[in-house]
Each structure stands twice: as C-alpha cells, then as structure tokens.
Amino acid sequence: MKPVTLKEIAETLNISITTVSKALKDYPDVSKKTRKLVRETAAQLNYRPNSFAVNLRTKESKTIGLIIPEVVHHFFSTVIKGIIAQAEKKGYFVIILQSNESYELEKKQIDLLMSKHVDGILISLANETSDFKHITDVMDQDKPIVMFDKIAKIVNCSKVIIDDRKAAYMATQHLIDTGCKRIAHFRGPLLPQNSIDRFLGYKKALLDNDLPYDSSLVYICDCSDKSFEEGKNNAAQLLKDHSDVDGIFINTDMVAIGAITEFNKRGIKIPEDISIVGFSNWFMSSAITPTLSTIDQPGYQMGKMAFKQLYKELKALKQQKEVHPKIIELETSLVKRDSTKTLI
Structure with a gap:
C-alpha cells in the first residue's frame, strides 16, 4: 500500500x-x-x-550513531542504557554498532553511519585502533563526535572518562594496605589508553610504597571475548611462575572471575593466600565466591553524560556557535568485598 x-x-x-x-x-x-x-x-x-522529508527541511536525522567494542560486556551494556535513556528524552534514535575490537570494522562502521546521515557519533575505540583519520575526517565535516571510556588523547573532541590511573592506584594501594607485598597485575592489551593508564597506576602505587616493580609479574589479557579463560590461564601460569605472589590487581572483573575460578579449583584460599581486586563492578562480582573487591566504574552515568555532551554540541552547531571540546571526568570508588583482607 x-x-x-x-x-x-x-x-x-x-x-x-x-x-x-x-x-x-x-x-x-x-x-x-x-x-x-x-x-x-x-x-x-x-x-x-514522512521522516525523510522532515529531515530534509530541518537538516536533522534525529538519529545518532553509537560504536562500542562489545555489546554483551556488562560495562558497555550499562553505558548503552544511559545513552538510550537520555536520547529518548530528546527524541533521538540510537544506531548501535559493535566493532569487535577491530580497527578495520570500526572504520567501515563510521562510513556506514555517515551514509545514514546521523547527526553525531558516540564511540569507544577498538583495542586495535591506533590511527584516527577516520575520526578526524568526520569532525572535519562538522559532525560532532564524543569519545568515552576508550579514547584517544590526541584527538581534539569531547571525551567522557574516568581517571584510570587514579582508580588503578586506589586498587593497588588497597592491596598494599591490607598487607600484600608481592603484587601481580593482569593488564589489558598494550594499545588502549585505559589499559595503559591502569598499568601506570598500578606501577606508581608500588613505587610510592617502596615495593619493587617486576615486569615478570605483569600478564597481558588481550582477547576480550575470551577474558574468563584468560583469567584462568594467567592464574595457572602465575602459580607456576611466582608462588610468592600474595595480591593481584586485575584489569576487568571477568578476567578476575576467571582467576578466582582457577584458584578455587586448585585449593588456593582467597584472600588468605592471594588477594584480588578487579575493575568495573560487574554484577557477577558480587555473585562469585568469594565476592570480588573491585573498582566501581559508573557506566550508566558515563552513557548519560556522553549523550548530554553530544546534544549540547548538536545544539551549538545548529545555532552556528563554536563548539569547544570538553573533558568530563567521572568519579570511581573502591568496593571492598571478600576477595581482599580487612585493613591491617
């Protein structure tokens, strides 16, 4: 019809x-x-x-693009909820794409969103992304982009972040305060900025407390879709390499849950033998035995603030005002549970 x-x-x-x-x-x-x-x-x-005709008149599609590394990840699922909640209030639809941590796929998805004439783009970069021309090309067309979580410091756009170094320092300091002397780190891939910053926060906490930094205690977890298995495998390898380790700061909760599962299987007592702090405060962190001490990362709030900033920039462009990129930093906190000892 x-x-x-x-x-x-x-x-x-x-x-x-x-x-x-x-x-x-x-x-x-x-x-x-x-x-x-x-x-x-x-x-x-x-x-x-006829939304197409309306869009031609208003020069707005009332849609925004959202590119994230993983849809199923608990943190990103909460980010999505925050973005959609705010977008609906302002009458925007959200096109959600998953890069699968692939730079090439991320580039294609940017092209797709531009072909759909989205009004703006929200993005958390893929682990593989080290060249940002596809991002700056969008900005050169006066299309606002807001980065969140995994960002590029050299790209001059608005960003919604946490202080990953400070949060990692807090996590490592908690292990030190509860008596740990030999602390390992299961870190993320070498490239993403948040992985780098969490490593640097861990390292600084050691040095500030006169504990030696030992690169052999740092294990890389670079397969996000296999993070549970990597947690198990790195825990097994750690026991083989360093039987004297008494604490671990782990880059994400899923990796930490994998490590706890392996330690439980091997009869390693947590926190009596090894204390563990994760990162994100995924809902499973309070369901595992023992429950996981972790850094609470405010995903829902990050999503809300990312959309709000994008909306401000869309309004500014519509009014032909200059857009000034803004860095929005959200607070994190340490959630103390049973995987770490009480303060000594």
Whole structure:
C-alpha cells in the first residue's frame, strides 16, 4: 500500500493541507475540534509522517550513531542504557554498532553511519585502533563526535572518562594496605589508553610504597571475548611462575572471575593466600565466591553524560556557535568485598 499523504487527509475532511499539517503539529491557531478530528482521521487512515522529508527541511536525522567494542560486556551494556535513556528524552534514535575490537570494522562502521546521515557519533575505540583519520575526517565535516571510556588523547573532541590511573592506584594501594607485598597485575592489551593508564597506576602505587616493580609479574589479557579463560590461564601460569605472589590487581572483573575460578579449583584460599581486586563492578562480582573487591566504574552515568555532551554540541552547531571540546571526568570508588583482607 502507498503511504497516506497530508493531501489525502485534507481531501477526506475537505480542509486545506496547511490546516492538516498545523493540526498534526498541535498549532493553537487551529481549533481543538479540528485538531482532534484530523488526528483521528490520520489514525484511521494509518498515516505516518514522512521522516525523510522532515529531515530534509530541518537538516536533522534525529538519529545518532553509537560504536562500542562489545555489546554483551556488562560495562558497555550499562553505558548503552544511559545513552538510550537520555536520547529518548530528546527524541533521538540510537544506531548501535559493535566493532569487535577491530580497527578495520570500526572504520567501515563510521562510513556506514555517515551514509545514514546521523547527526553525531558516540564511540569507544577498538583495542586495535591506533590511527584516527577516520575520526578526524568526520569532525572535519562538522559532525560532532564524543569519545568515552576508550579514547584517544590526541584527538581534539569531547571525551567522557574516568581517571584510570587514579582508580588503578586506589586498587593497588588497597592491596598494599591490607598487607600484600608481592603484587601481580593482569593488564589489558598494550594499545588502549585505559589499559595503559591502569598499568601506570598500578606501577606508581608500588613505587610510592617502596615495593619493587617486576615486569615478570605483569600478564597481558588481550582477547576480550575470551577474558574468563584468560583469567584462568594467567592464574595457572602465575602459580607456576611466582608462588610468592600474595595480591593481584586485575584489569576487568571477568578476567578476575576467571582467576578466582582457577584458584578455587586448585585449593588456593582467597584472600588468605592471594588477594584480588578487579575493575568495573560487574554484577557477577558480587555473585562469585568469594565476592570480588573491585573498582566501581559508573557506566550508566558515563552513557548519560556522553549523550548530554553530544546534544549540547548538536545544539551549538545548529545555532552556528563554536563548539569547544570538553573533558568530563567521572568519579570511581573502591568496593571492598571478600576477595581482599580487612585493613591491617
């Protein structure tokens, strides 16, 4: 069936197209009776507004693009909820794409979103991304981009972040405060900025407390889709390499849960033999035995703030005002549970 037009509604009611258009937009210069009649007739005829025509007039698609590394990851799922909650309030739809930590796929998804004429883009970079031309090309077309979580410091756009160094320092300091002397780190891949910063926070906490940094105590976890298995495998390898380790700061909760599972299997007591702090405060961190001490990363708040900043920039561009990139830093906190000892 062909879409119903304003003209057909007007002919059905024997009124002008302009009156129909105004009635559907609830203009006060059209009587309440006429507005009600027009809406009822439009519903009966199954009228749907031509969003493409509206977009051409307003030069807005009322859609934004969202690119994340993983949809199923607990942290990113909470980010998505925060973004969608705010987008709905402002009448925006969100196109969600998953890069699978692939630079090449991320580039294609940027091209796809541009071809769909989205108004702006929110992105958390893939682990593989080290060249940012696909990002700057979008910005050169006056299309606002806001990065969150995994960002590029050299790209001059707005960003919503946490202080990963400070959070990692806090996690490592907690292990030290509870008596740990030989602390390992299961870190993320070498490239992403947040992985780098968490490693640097760990290292600084050791040095500030006169504990030696030993590179052999740092284990890399670079397969996000196999993080549970990597946690198990690195825990097994750690026991083989360093039987004297008494604490571990782990880059994500899923890796930490894998490590706890392996230690439980091998009869290693947590926290009596080894204390563990994770990162993210995934819901499973309070369900594993023992429950996992972790850094609470405010995913929902990050999503809300990322959309709010993008919306501000969209409004500024619409009003032909200059956009000034902004860094929004959210607070983190340490959640103390049973995988670490009480303070000594």
